[in-house]
Amino acid sequence: MNDVPARRYPIVAMALHWLIAIGVIAQWRLAVAGENAASETAGREIMGNHFSLGVIVLLLVLARLAWRLVQPNPPLASDLAAWERWLAKATHTLFYILLIVMPLAGWYAMSKYGNGVDVFGIFALPALPVAADPEGASAIFGLHAAAGIALLLLAGLHILGALKHTLVDRDGNLFRMLPFGRPRA
Template structure:
């Protein structure tokens, strides 16, 4: 197969920016939550969770922007060397990512709102609670689901990274370079 760097073999620059910003924020947010869980004081945990919530809302906004971008900019076809199971796994993984990137922050915002708490966006402005009924018990249950789904997302990130590395270094189709503005990408079928 021919190796090419034509734009139809890789994602658009806008898609790349959304992808890498969201990826960095997801991993950073995961670490913030883990650090908050192990904080020495309640004040430290609260400060870390405040940043975690603000980053979560940022991820939600960026994800909605990414969806709009994706709907208005064509996505490159998967390389022709992908087996059927790899195509199904790639599409399924991406769909689950989008679902989680919306539901995780939205669910947390709802749960937060059930306790009447607003979200401080890094001291710049405050997002008020959603107009939902007060229900701390249900809010706590939603946070538990949030934590479980967040761990699932981290495992999914690991699977995604392994897939990109497999395609780049074993299949040598330039998999990771489809989402980078440099490198050689094998032409899609």
């Protein structure tokens, strides 16, 4: 029996995966651009887009988690080593934690400045009912930035794993998350 379709992620999971990946890359570039903006006004505008996109990424991650409840992930290949299974599960768990905590921390920090988060003018998250604390907000943004670096390192590890499976193991694992190619059974 051919179990290739059972090893491939459903198209909804693929779309959410790649939209989140694109969002994370865009978030990284927006944060760097905002920090290096030519003026404070330009920096605020860029960071406004960063905050907006952060909410969109959070919604996509929550949609991805909801989808996983309805449609569990296909099983990992049976020939993976125990350390590969553990690393895959740990990496994905850390991704979800960071991708949920980071935007919530950003919203919390903005609330400590007394600001909500406008999401591209479509809707706004109001400021959370927390005490004003600019120093605390700044510290939270520092942790948020450190988590961003951790997220980028984790993404690098994820990419290295995909490359290992594609170029070294040649097991077709990458094609589980693509609508073309052939994942190995």
